[in-house]
Amino acid sequence: MNKEMNKFCPQCGKLESKSQPLVKGLCRSCFLKNNPILEGYKELKVVICPSCSSYLHQNKWHPKFSANDEINLKKIISKVLPEKLKLQQGARINSVSAVIENSENKNEKNIGIQLTLSGTIYNINSTEKYPLEIIRERSICNLCKKKSSSYYEAKIQLRPKNEKVLRLVKDYLSRENKTLITKEEEKEFGYDLYLTNKKDISKIISEVKKNFSIDVKISRTLYGRKGGEDVFRTTALLRLKE
Ligand SMILES: [Zn+2]
Ligand SMILES: [Zn+2]
Known part of the structure; x- marks a missing residue:
């Protein structure tokens, strides 16, 4: 047996095993610590019609998800946010969900959220949480403009x-x-x-x-x-x- 053949993680010292091979020279948990899925993001803005609660996505208005403002907002965030996130190389997002923190201030322009991202990076599953601030912009949708x-x-x-x-x-x-x-x-x-x-x-x-x-x-x-x-x-x- 040649002990020198056993590779280990230089950050935490954990030995490599068959079921847990090193990823780019690190154990999984150290690798994930150094390589979060999320690299950055663009302006986190959602545009919602104050009259009918529909939302703007990819330059089109879409009907609201729910008559409940908070549920609607959460679903809009999950829908609209992924395209605003910049991912690390080799990363993919499977789901995005948000917990709204200042939900009692329904009319607040800046909304604090706890964002949960789950996805993979180099095929390793990862779940990350970020406290973020979303800007809610109010704009009358085309349909409401017409109706009125x-x-x-x-x-x-x-x-x-x-x-x-x-x-x-x-x-x-x-x-x-x-x-x-x-x-x-x-x-x-x-x-x-x-x-x-x-x-x-x-x-x-x-x-x-x-x-x-x-x-x-x-x-x-x-x-x-x-x-x-x-x-x-x-x-x-x-x-x-x-
Ligand atoms: Zn490690
Ligand atoms: Zn509307």
Whole structure:
């Protein structure tokens, strides 16, 4: 027997065996430590339509996976992320999954995730976890743009820009499920929401007032006649007090 023939891992000293041959001169675990699947990544951005929750992938809009925002977001991340990851030579990804860390801040632009990558590198299985930050961009999808055209009965103007007030109004509307937001505009000084129905305006205002201190201005503009009667559009300006 020639003992010198036994190769070992120079990093941890582990001897090579038939079932565990050295990989590029190292044992498996040292090799994986030195050769993570993930080498780097491009901007981790997901683009989601705030109106229908569909998402942009390879320049096309795709329908949402789930009506549950968090499940939807997780699935979108798994779908969109792989193409943004740069892999080490010899590596392949089998699956990508994400745990969302700040899920209670649903409207947050930056989302902290724990990303789990499983794949192989030189045919060795590897699972890696990374804490990453994803940017969520909100953009109205083509379908929603078309649907909304120019129809609205009421407009809510939120001033100044405040994501919490915006979220409150949108949550309220999606709970009530009667009035739809046909268009959402992000302005320099706030948000404009276009609604299919003006009946909910006063309820929305009282809902916001429960949580925020605001000044309200209501105005009406005539925009046509229906069944011999004047039809008005309502604009509600909600301004947060300093
Ligand atoms: Zn080793
Ligand atoms: Zn949409």
